[in-house]
Amino acid sequence: MSWEAQAAAKRASTLAKIPPEWRLDPDDIERAGKRRDLTGPFIQQFLDPEDISIISQDSVPIVNAVREGKLTALEVTTAFCKTAAIAHQIAIESARSLDGFYATYNRTKGPLHGLPISLKDQFHVKGNDTTMGYVGWIGSNLGVKDPSQIHQLESQVVTELLSLGAVVYCKTSLPQTLLIGYTKNNIIGETLNPNNQNLSCGGSSGGEGALQALRGSTLGLGTDIGGSVRIPAAFNGTFSIKPTPERVSYREVANTNPGQNTYRSTVGFMSTSLGGLELILRSVLSTKPWIRDPAVVPIPFRQDVIDEYLSRAESNGRVKATEQPLKLGIFWNDGLVGPHPPITRGLHMLNQAVKKAGHKVVNWKPPSQETPKNIHVSFLKADGAHDVHAQLDLSGEPLIPELRDSMALRPPTGLLEYQGKTLEGLDYENEYSDYWNSTANADGQIVDAVIMPVAPHAAVIPGKYYHTAYTEAINLLNYSVVVIPVTKADKNVDVFDHSYQPLNERDRLNWEAYDPEIYDGAPVGLQIMARKFEEEKVWAIAKIVHAALQESVGKT
Numbered sequence: 001m002s003w004e005a006q007a008a009a010k011r012a013s014t015l016a017k018i019p020p021e022w023r024l025d026p027d028d029i030e031r032a033g034k035r036r037d038l039t040g041p042f043i044q045q046f047l048d049p050e051d052i053s054i055i056s057q058d059s060v061p062i063v064n065a066v067r068e069g070k071l072t073a074l075e076v077t078t079a080f081c082k083t084a085a086i087a088h089q090i091a092i093e094s095a096r097s098l099d100g101f102y103a104t105y106n107r108t109k110g111p112l113h114g115l116p117i118s119l120k121d122q123f124h125v126k127g128n129d130t131t132m133g134y135v136g137w138i139g140s141n142l143g144v145k146d147p148s149q150i151h152q153l154e155s156q157v158v159t160e161l162l163s164l165g166a167v168v169y170c171k172t173s174l175p176q177t178l179l180i181g182y183t184k185n186n187i188i189g190e191t192l193n194p195n196n197q198n199l200s201c202g203g204s205s206g207g208e209g210a211l212q213a214l215r216g217s218t219l220g221l222g223t224d225i226g227g228s229v230r231i232p233a234a235f236n237g238t239f240s241i242k243p244t245p246e247r248v249s250y251r252e253v254a255n256t257n258p259g260q261n262t263y264r265s266t267v268g269f270m271s272t273s274l275g276g277l278e279l280i281l282r283s284v285l286s287t288k289p290w291i292r293d294p295a296v297v298p299i300p301f302r303q304d305v306i307d308e309y310l311s312r313a314e315s316n317g318r319v320k321a322t323e324q325p326l327k328l329g330i331f332w333n334d335g336l337v338g339p340h341p342p343i344t345r346g347l348h349m350l351n352q353a354v355k356k357a358g359h360k361v362v363n364w365k366p367p368s369q370e371t372p373k374n375i376h377v378s379f380l381k382a383d384g385a386h387d388v389h390a391q392l393d394l395s396g397e398p399l400i401p402e403l404r405d406s407m408a409l410r411p412p413t414g415l416l417e418y419q420g421k422t423l424e425g426l427d428y429e430n431e432y433s434d435y436w437n438s439t440a441n442a443d444g445q446i447v448d449a450v451i452m453p454v455a456p457h458a459a460v461i462p463g464k465y466y467h468t469a470y471t472e473a474i475n476l477l478n479y480s481v482v483v484i485p486v487t488k489a490d491k492n493v494d495v496f497d498h499s500y501q502p503l504n505e506r507d508r509l510n511w512e513a514y515d516p517e518i519y520d521g522a523p524v525g526l527q528i529m530a531r532k533f534e535e536e537k538v539w540a541i542a543k544i545v546h547a548a549l550q551e552s553v554g555k556t
Contacts, residue, residue, distance in 0.1 A: 136394025172207030227471025317548030
């Protein structure tokens with residue numbers, strides 16, 4: 001069977017899993033294709049009021065309602081399955097089982113009891129494919145070595161979610177190879193942004209971002225090796241957290257070029273709320289993942305760190321009179337590719353909000369991001385794309401056009417060059433750490449966290465993502481990051497600056513790609529960066545910053 005036929009069969013089998021009563025008729029699909037924005041009222045017209053009531057809630061209110069008996073796991077799962085339009089029978093049965101547990105024991109199975117959680121198609125779930133966007137793995141699980149293990153694999157983090165009472169109900173799309181900031185493969189084609197279909201949903205966890213924008217999920221799992229949970233969150237107006245690698249288990253998770261572990265991919269979380277991120281991080285760490293996965297660093301969830309930072313501000317983000325204010329860096333421009341007007345406006349909004357709330361702000365001027373970007377990319381391509389082509393050769397499918405140059409087969413990096421790049425990366429880590437420590441020189445207070453762009457643009461026009469250093473530099477540093485939504489592009493405010501002088505050719509391409517009309521309505525998210533293994537700290541700071549933003553916007 002040709003790769004085209006295999007991909008068509010996979011699309012048909014996915015469609016067949018959707019109950020007939022939940023399917024859209026051809027006229028509805030045609031209408032959807034002509035709309036710019038699919039979120040909110042458009043998708044809600046196909047749902048019952050009860051479904052809308054459920055999917056409009058975020059993760060924490062949902063698990064509270066299930067624990068209090070106000071909602072059942074089946075009601076919640078059905079609502080999200082209907083919205084996601086991927087109603088796997090196994091998910092419905094799981095929800096019924098959880099309701100039976102509650103009826104028998106009058107308690108929930110765990111802190112995620114009854115909460116539907118979506119998964120990027122890298123995570124193995126028993127009985128299901130894991131294609132990771134490759135046609136050759138349809139009907140199997142990418143990376144499986146023993147044929148008897150096909151559809152028997154289960155990622156450790158999935159086992160943990162199920163033990164906590166979660167309902168694992170759907171998988172979401174990703175790009176071929178994972179190594180691109182769009183979501184496109186030869187199985188389902190390209191996934192666009194539900195907020196604005198002129199634009200991309202990002203990548204590589206783009207399916208998660210798009211699903212959450214449509215309220216088909218409040219909480220999901222992605223991965224991040226170059227920005228892959230941060231970019232889709234920023235592009236779709238949601239929240240995400242990128243932990244330092246080895247804080248959460250990656251055991252039995254499919255990956256590209258898994259032998260490259262100098263700069264590891266990390267499991268990350270995406271949610272429609274900050275509360276959802278805290279809920280899942282706390283819950284997963286409560287299972288002590290380091291016992292089963294020797295790569296995980298044994299750091300339990302640190303409530304004391306959250307309490308320490310949250311105690312410094314009121315619920316509206318304003319610093320308490322008796323406490324030390326946060327000291328935040330603002331990274332306005334990396335000097336390589338300048339941000340588009342909507343991103344710059346978003347940075348100013350956060351700058352003004354935290355200042356109004358009484359916190360300190362300083363300009364962030366770290367070592368150049370050109371160095372870490374070049375080093376990081378060299379490791380992602382160190383095998384000469386041999387792993388990628390091994391997966392392509394299983395079916396004979398081609399690379400998608402966007403990857404034909406960057407992922408062309410070439411000789412692998414030599415050992416001495418590989419080791420040299422490793423030393424360059426370590427040198428950059430030291431240089432960056434020294435700069436961060438130097439921020440205490442002026443006033444004795446070190447910067448707590450840094451606010452910066454995720455990308456030099458809002459949700460990007462497909463094919464025009466020219467600069468990934470804003471995320472990739474952080475992957476080289478292995479720092480902890482939270483993304484928060486800030487605003488949306490506005491064609492009347494974020495006008496094209498004809499006087500702008502590009503910094504270089506790449507900057508010129510990025511600047512000329514900005515069209516206020518096309519970008520109008522695109523979500524603008526920014527990232528808040530702390531240092532290694534500071535997930536609780538950066539989450540707490542993000543909560544303060546987001547509260548300050550909400551307070552500031554409410555007063556303007």
